[in-house]
Amino acid sequence: MKIIIGNHIEHSILKLSNDDRIFSQRVIWFAEDGDLIILPSKPDMQFLQHVTSLTGVDANSLKFFVTSNNKSNEKHFDPQALYEEQFINSIRKEINNVTQVLPMWPSPAIAHFVEKLSLSDKLQGASFFLQNGVELVNNKAYFRVFATAAGAPIADGRVCHSIEEAELAIRNLLSINDAVMIKQAHNGAGAGNELLIRDKSLGVGHVGAVHMHVLSTANDPIKSYLDSRWNWASANGKRPVIIEEFIPDAKTIYAEFFANDEGVYFTGSGRLGYTNQRLVTEIAPLRGISKEVETKLTTYGESLAKFYQSIGYRGYLSADAVIEKDDNIVFTEVNSRVGGSLHVYDSIANKVVKAKEEPERTVVQYHSPLNWTPVAFETFHQFLEDNNLLYDSSKRKGILISLPILLEVGGYVSFCIVYENEQEEKQYYSLLDNHFSTKKLYL
Amino acid sequence: MKIIIGNHIEHSILKLSNDDRIFSQRVIWFAEDGDLIILPSKPDMQFLQHVTSLTGVDANSLKFFVTSNNKSNEKHFDPQALYEEQFINSIRKEINNVTQVLPMWPSPAIAHFVEKLSLSDKLQGASFFLQNGVELVNNKAYFRVFATAAGAPIADGRVCHSIEEAELAIRNLLSINDAVMIKQAHNGAGAGNELLIRDKSLGVGHVGAVHMHVLSTANDPIKSYLDSRWNWASANGKRPVIIEEFIPDAKTIYAEFFANDEGVYFTGSGRLGYTNQRLVTEIAPLRGISKEVETKLTTYGESLAKFYQSIGYRGYLSADAVIEKDDNIVFTEVNSRVGGSLHVYDSIANKVVKAKEEPERTVVQYHSPLNWTPVAFETFHQFLEDNNLLYDSSKRKGILISLPILLEVGGYVSFCIVYENEQEEKQYYSLLDNHFSTKKLYL
Numbered sequence: 001m002k003i004i005i006g007n008h009i010e011h012s013i014l015k016l017s018n019d020d021r022i023f024s025q026r027v028i029w030f031a032e033d034g035d036l037i038i039l040p041s042k043p044d045m046q047f048l049q050h051v052t053s054l055t056g057v058d059a060n061s062l063k064f065f066v067t068s069n070n071k072s073n074e075k076h077f078d079p080q081a082l083y084e085e086q087f088i089n090s091i092r093k094e095i096n097n098v099t100q101v102l103p104m105w106p107s108p109a110i111a112h113f114v115e116k117l118s119l120s121d122k123l124q125g126a127s128f129f130l131q132n133g134v135e136l137v138n139n140k141a142y143f144r145v146f147a148t149a150a151g152a153p154i155a156d157g158r159v160c161h162s163i164e165e166a167e168l169a170i171r172n173l174l175s176i177n178d179a180v181m182i183k184q185a186h187n188g189a190g191a192g193n194e195l196l197i198r199d200k201s202l203g204v205g206h207v208g209a210v211h212m213h214v215l216s217t218a219n220d221p222i223k224s225y226l227d228s229r230w231n232w233a234s235a236n237g238k239r240p241v242i243i244e245e246f247i248p249d250a251k252t253i254y255a256e257f258f259a260n261d262e263g264v265y266f267t268g269s270g271r272l273g274y275t276n277q278r279l280v281t282e283i284a285p286l287r288g289i290s291k292e293v294e295t296k297l298t299t300y301g302e303s304l305a306k307f308y309q310s311i312g313y314r315g316y317l318s319a320d321a322v323i324e325k326d327d328n329i330v331f332t333e334v335n336s337r338v339g340g341s342l343h344v345y346d347s348i349a350n351k352v353v354k355a356k357e358e359p360e361r362t363v364v365q366y367h368s369p370l371n372w373t374p375v376a377f378e379t380f381h382q383f384l385e386d387n388n389l390l391y392d393s394s395k396r397k398g399i400l401i402s403l404p405i406l407l408e409v410g411g412y413v414s415f416c417i418v419y420e421n422e423q424e425e426k427q428y429y430s431l432l433d434n435h436f437s438t439k440k441l442y443l
Numbered sequence: 444m445k446i447i448i449g450n451h452i453e454h455s456i457l458k459l460s461n462d463d464r465i466f467s468q469r470v471i472w473f474a475e476d477g478d479l480i481i482l483p484s485k486p487d488m489q490f491l492q493h494v495t496s497l498t499g500v501d502a503n504s505l506k507f508f509v510t511s512n513n514k515s516n517e518k519h520f521d522p523q524a525l526y527e528e529q530f531i532n533s534i535r536k537e538i539n540n541v542t543q544v545l546p547m548w549p550s551p552a553i554a555h556f557v558e559k560l561s562l563s564d565k566l567q568g569a570s571f572f573l574q575n576g577v578e579l580v581n582n583k584a585y586f587r588v589f590a591t592a593a594g595a596p597i598a599d600g601r602v603c604h605s606i607e608e609a610e611l612a613i614r615n616l617l618s619i620n621d622a623v624m625i626k627q628a629h630n631g632a633g634a635g636n637e638l639l640i641r642d643k644s645l646g647v648g649h650v651g652a653v654h655m656h657v658l659s660t661a662n663d664p665i666k667s668y669l670d671s672r673w674n675w676a677s678a679n680g681k682r683p684v685i686i687e688e689f690i691p692d693a694k695t696i697y698a699e700f701f702a703n704d705e706g707v708y709f710t711g712s713g714r715l716g717y718t719n720q721r722l723v724t725e726i727a728p729l730r731g732i733s734k735e736v737e738t739k740l741t742t743y744g745e746s747l748a749k750f751y752q753s754i755g756y757r758g759y760l761s762a763d764a765v766i767e768k769d770d771n772i773v774f775t776e777v778n779s780r781v782g783g784s785l786h787v788y789d790s791i792a793n794k795v796v797k798a799k800e801e802p803e804r805t806v807v808q809y810h811s812p813l814n815w816t817p818v819a820f821e822t823f824h825q826f827l828e829d830n831n832l833l834y835d836s837s838k839r840k841g842i843l844i845s846l847p848i849l850l851e852v853g854g855y856v857s858f859c860i861v862y863e864n865e866q867e868e869k870q871y872y873s874l875l876d877n878h879f880s881t882k883k884l885y886l
Contacts, residue, residue: 012605127591132602148570149755162455312592
C-alpha cells in the first residue's frame with residue numbers, strides 16, 4: 001500500500017489560496033487498491049466514484065484520513081496534524097507493508113511524520129526534506145543558479161536580492177527590449193509573474209503572467225513601478241526576485257521526470273496554453289512541436305532532472321520551458337513537487353487513455369472557463385451522459401471530469417477532452433461551451 | 444598578472460559593517476608582482492610595506508584602483524563602480540595577460556565586470572556568479588539542505604521559514620536540552636548566532652555566538668523570545684532561520700579547499716578560538732586534535748567541497764565544524780568565499796612561515812583584544828622592533844601585523860604570533876598585553 005498525502009505548498013513559503021479542497025483531491029487519480037489517503041477534508045463521493053470507475057480501483061479499499069474534522073479548518077491541509085501523536089497513532093493502526101509515501105509537497109512536516117511512523121525509508125530524500133530542501137528546489141531564483149551548473153539555457157536576466165539590483169536589471173533589459181518579466185520566487189500557473197511593458201499594444205495574451213503593468217510616462221517610471229510592486233514581487237522582502245527578458249510569441253512546454261536514489265526517469269511531457277495571460281489548457285502528450293524542440297526539451301530537461309537529483313531531491317519534477325520563434329528553447333523553472341500536470345499526462349493520458357497507443361489520442365484539460373455558470377457535479381455529469389459525451393473507454397474518446405466540482409467552492413469545472421484530432425476537440429468544447437457559458441464565447 | 448578585488452558581501456545580502464577598509468586590505472597578502480588590486484580606498488602604505496617585505500613582492504609593481512575617490516564613500520567597496528564604463532575602461536588600459544580574477548565575494552557585479560573586460564574565462568563559475576550563486580553557497584540554511592545530500596554530519600536542528608516553524612523547532616530542542624542556537628542565514632564570526640539558554644550558569648564562553656538570551660520565566664517564554672528576536676534572526680523576514688541543538692564544550696575547526704573546473708584541492712585547516720563568545724584567535728595549521736578528528740574533518744570536508752563544486756561554485760571554500768566531547772564532529776556551515784582565514788593559514792603559515800617544515804611552527808592571529816588601547820601602526824610596529832619581537836625570518840618566530848592598523852577606524856590591532864610551543868606563545872602575548880592592555884588582563 002501507498003500513503004498518499006494531498007498537501008500543498010505551506011503557508012511559510014507562499015500565502016495559501018482561498019480553498020484547496022478541489023485541487024488536493026486530484027491525488028485520488030494516483031490511488032491503487034488499498035492505499036491510504038490523507039486530505040484536508042473528506043473526499044467528494046461523486047468525484048471518487050467517477051475517478052475510480054476510470055482507473056479501475058476499488059473505491060471501498062481506499063482509506064481516507066483528514067487533517068481536520070473542524071468545518072472551519074477543512075479548506076486547507078493542516079500540516080500541524082502531522083505532528084500530533086493522536087493523528088499519527090490513528091494512522092499507524094491502519095498501515096501495513098507500506099511501499100511508498102507520496103506527498104504532493106514533501107515538507108519538513110512530512111519528513112517528521114514518516115520518521116514517527118518508522119517509514120523514512122519509504123520516502124526517499126527524507127533527510128533532505130526534513131531541512132526544507134523542498135523550498136530550495138521549487139525556488140525560481142535558485143533555479144537560475146542551478147541551470148547555469150546543469151548547462152540548461154535560460155532567458156537573459158538576473159536574480160535580485162534588493163530593489164536597487166532589480167532597478168538595474170530592469171533598466172538594462174528595457175534598454176534592449178520593450179517588456180520584461182518580473183517573477184516571484186514561489187508561485188504557480190503564472191500567478192507569480194508580472195509582465196512590465198512599455199506599450200499596451202504588445203501582443204502578450206499567450207504569456208504565463210497573471211499580472212501586467214504598463215510603464216508610466218512619469219519621471220523614473222522603473223523606480224515608481226518598483227516602489228509600488230517590490231513588496232509583491234519579493235513576498236514582502238522574503239524572497240529574491242527574478243527579472244527576465246520577455247520572450248514574444250512563446251509556447252510553454254514541460255518535461256517531467258521521476259528522481260529516485262538510482263537516477264531519473266522520464267515520465268511525460270506536455271504543453272500549457274495561456275489565454276489572456278491565464279492558464280486555460282494543459283495538453284498531453286506533447287503534440288505539434290518539431291522533433292528538434294522535443295529533443296532539446298527532453299535532453300536539457302534530463303540534465304536538469306539529474307542535477308536536482310544530485311543535490312538530494314527525490315520525487316516527480318517538471319522542467320518548464322518556452323519555445324522562442326526560431327525553435328530555440330529556454331527553461332523558466334523546475335517544479336520539484338507533484339504539480340498540476342501529473343494526473344493529466346500520467347493518470348489520464350498514459351494510464352486511462354493510453355494515448356500513445358494506436359490510434360493515438362490527445363488529452364486536453366480545461367480549467368473552469370471564466371464565463372461559465374457555476375454548476376454542481378451531478379449537473380455537469382448528467383449533461384455529459386445525456387449528450388453521449390462521457391469518456392467512452394471502447395472508443396477512447398470523450399470527456400471526463402478531472403477535479404471535484406464543489407458548488408460551495410464556486411462550482412468551477414475542470415475536465416479533460418480526449419480526442420483524435422483538433423476538429424473533434426473543438427466540437428466537444430463547443431457543445432459544452434454553448435451549454436454552460438453565460439456569454440457564449442469561444443475562448 | 445591577477446586582478447584581486449577586495450570586495451565583500453553586499454548590502455543586499457547583509458547589512459554592511461561600519462567600515463571595511465581594514466579587512467578589505469587583507470588582499471595585499473595575496474598579491475604577486477604585477478598584480479592589479481581594487482580596494483574601497485587607497486592602501487595603507489605602512490601595511491603595504493610590512494606585508495610585501497614578508498611576501499617578497501615588489502610593492503612598486505602593484506597597481507591599485509579604488510572604487511571611490513570620494514572621502515565619504517571610501518569606507519565600503521562600492522560594487523556600483525564595477526558597472527561604470529569609465530572605471531572599466533581605466534582598468535582595461537592597465538591589464539595584459541590576466542591569468543586569474545580573484546574577488547573576495549564573487550557577486551553578480553563581479554561577473555558583469557569580468558564580462559565587460561572579456562575576462563569571463565579568468566573567473567571560473569562566472570555564469571553561476573552572474574545569477575548570484577554566491578548568496579546560495581554562503582547561506583547557512585541551505586547549507587543544512589546540502590549537507591544531507593553530501594552526507595556530512597550536521598547538528599540536530601531545523602531550517603525555519605516562519606516564526607511558527609521556529610517556535611516548534613525551539614520547543615522540540617529545549618525538551619531535550621537546556622540551550623539552543625539561533626542562527627541567521629548570513630553573517631560571520633559568530634555575529635549571526637544567538638544562544639538561547641534556560642539557565643545563566645551554563646558554561647558557554649567557548650561558543651561562537653555574539654548574542655545570548657536567557658529564557659524568561661514568563662508564560663510562553665519561547666514565544667516572547669521570538670516576538671522580540673525573529674526580525675533580527677530572519678533579517679527582517681528576508682531569510683530562513685536555523686535552529687540547532689547547542690553543543691557543549693565544542694571546539695571550532697575548519698578545512699579549506701579550492702574548487703575549480705577540474706575538482707577540489709585541500710588548501711589548509713585550522714582552529715578558531717572564541718572567548719566570551721567572541722572570535723579572538725585563529726590558529727593554523729591545525730594542531731592539538733586527534734588524528735581521528737582530523738581525518739573526519741578533511742574527509743567530510745572534501746565531500747562538502749565536492750558537492751559545492753558540483754553545483755557550480757568555483758573558488759576557495761571553508762567547511763566549518765565543531766568537535767563534540769566524544770571526538771564526533773558536526774559541520775556548521777560552508778563559507779564559499781575568501782574568508783578571514785586564507786591570509787592566516789595560506790599566505791602567512793604556509794608561504795611566509797612554511798609552518799609545516801621542520802622545526803614546525805604554529806601561527807595564531809589575534810583580533811584587536813577589546814581591552815587594548817587604540818594605537819597607530821607605527822606605535823605598534825616600533826614596540827615590536829624595540830623589543831625584538833618582530834617576526835624574524837631566520838628564526839621563523841616572532842610577531843607580524845596581519846591587517847592594517849588605522850587610528851581613524853579605531854586603532855584596532857590584528858597580529859600574528861609565530862611560535863614553536865605554547866609557552867613561547869604565551870610569553871609573546873604577555874609582553875604585548877602588558878604594554879597595550881588598559882586593564883592588564885590575560886584573556
